[in-house]
Amino acid sequence: MPRARLLFIPLFAALLAWPGGLTASAEPAFSEYKVKAEFIERIAEFVDWPESAFSGPQAPFVIAIAGEDPFGRYLDEMARTRTIKGRAILLRHVRTGDSLGVCHLLFIASSEYGRLSEILASASPGTLILGDGEKFAKNGAQVGLYPKGGRLRFEINLGAARKSGLVISPKILRLAVAVYGGGGV
């Protein structure tokens, strides 16, 4: 296990306290997007990419953010100090009209929901698409994140994942609010 990661575990544990409102001992400044940033990293860890998704063992893990970046400096900090799947993290911001290019994880901000089908169409296989909102997973994104019952929850679209050549660990299916496209194309 990368040594750097351990340093963040206590921090994350404190972040996790947020949805339950147990913020008395934690820093009150932690926002929902910090939790979402951590979720991005966790979900990435429970998903397997095909070998072909990376150009080599040293190739970085590319995270693309479509729309407005809700994470602020927190994700930058994470990309700088931590790894995903043992790889360095590379952040890219995608503006409207930009080509998506090569990326392993595409975070679509809730503001970009209208362009979902367009983005999906332009996304290359081997891209894990996370949408920030309740309807994303139902409509073709592999994972959708949204708060529910005071906690950040997620939905999974297995059909989309299978289409893009990704394998999502069954372990996290139990935690998903909904799983779509088990038998879809």
Added chain:
Amino acid sequence: MKSFKDISISAKLTILMAGLALASLVAGFAVITALDTRLLHQELVNKVTLLTRMYAEQCVPDLAFGYRDDAQEILEKLSLAEEIDYAVIYGGDGKIFASYTRAGAEAPPDDLAARAAGLHPGRVLEVSEPMSYKNVNYGTIWIKAATSELSRRIAFKKRVMGGLVVVIAFFSLIIAVLAQRLVSVPILKLAGLARTVAEAKDYSLRAGMDRADEIGALAVGFDAMLAGLEARIRERDAAEKTLKQSELKYRNLFNNAGISMFRSRLDGAELLDLNEAYLKLLGRTREETIGMPSVNVWADPGQRAAMAEIFKTRDRVENLEFRLLRKNGEIRDCITSLNIYRDEGILEGTIMDITERKQAAEALYQAHALLEVKVVERTAELKLANEELEAFTYSASHDLRAPIRRIDGFSALLEQECAGMGSGGQDYIARIRKGCRQMTSVVDDLLRLSRIMRQKINFGKVDLSALAGEAAGRLLETEPGRTVKFKAAQNLYAIGDAGLLSEVMDNLLSNAWKFTRKTENAEVEFGAEEQDGHTVYFVKDNGKGFDMKFSNKLFNPFQRLHSPDEFPGTGVGLSTVRRIVEHHGGNIWAEAAEDKGAAFYFTLTAPLDKKPVLPALPS
């Protein structure tokens, strides 16, 4: 307190068998319990380990995504496993993420850092497992199980085992008692029998057990031993009885024996036993004699001292003469024969009173000596008379010869002068001359006989065969007309006087020649044979012979068994022969029968045992 060695066999067997069963049972149960304990513990360890791993796996996503409630819900399911005290998931910060604690159990430490100090090895079992997915670690799960349940189960098992031990011990005791009876009852019976035999000395008892095992063999051996003992005791009693009878018999013999018998100490300090004959000899009573120093019976202390020296080296003394002192002071001559038992320091012997015998012997000796003197005197007288007689015979014979020759001479002259005398006168003169010749031959024989008696013998080696041959030759010359078959054994030699032995052969052969005159196929034989180790010479013929009742007359002078007309002779020849043979220390005898021939036997050296031997007298 009795030691194990002394308690009865049945108790020993029971203790051994029951003890063995119990010991093996306890040992077996102990091993089983120990194995069970290990097994149960291992089982618990395995179970808790498995649970911990499963829960770590299960709760990784909940921990990863911070779903505390979900994790909590999963952990609560551990309430089904009642041995689990608590299960706790610590997050990456070391703080409790989720936990389950069984009601009444101790709660887990709040902080992972506090754990290290709080471990209770042994009674509690705690298993931890890192919670990670794909090389990313999210925290740790700890599950603690109480071993109290385990201890309870072990204790229960121990109680069951203990109960079993008691029950089995009871049964093994019963079995041991039964088994030992099988073995020990016959042994006890034998032991009781042995005790009875030893106490009551009743050897007619028998075990009488019919079993094929070792005890049966023991019983058979025991019975055989008893039978042997019984037989031995019977033999011993019989032997004792016989011995007593024998002892009585010998005691009677001892007491009633005519000879004195005694038993005393070798050092002479005490007379231990003696018989009636000895008491009588001593002239004492038994009471005063038993225990008396035996040296007191010796009249001569020097003799007793010499005897003591002899006792030191010899085991037996025979016919020892000593002088015995009677109570009344009288001294008796006795001889004693003794056996000396040096190891026991005992002397046993017999004593014979020879006082009378000695006196008689003394008297006899005296008489004998007197007789001897008389014999010598008489012999001398006789010899003198004999010599006188012989001298007379010689001188008479010698003196007779001249007158006879003169009568014969004048008769011859008268015959010539009176030639014209009638035939009657001639006949008378012839008879006178015949008588003269006969008388001359008698006188010659007598002279020869007396000469032999006075002559000294010149001993030398003599060839008897040659002498016999010469004598036969002379006889044949005198009467060449006769045919007599003459046989003589060759190389018969003797030690003697050649001239005298020639006379013997002449006489015996002419005798045989003479008495075979009227026998057809006359045979005369000279030879020798061995009789009782001595050489006996003989001259045999098959002539007239004689009646053996006259054989005592045969060798006396002038004794004739036949008339001179029938067989001429002077009757002096055989007495001459006898003289010569006796001079040579030999004997002569004859065997014959009328008309069956005669045999004359003689020896030339008298056998030693035929010499008269006078009894030796004590000096």
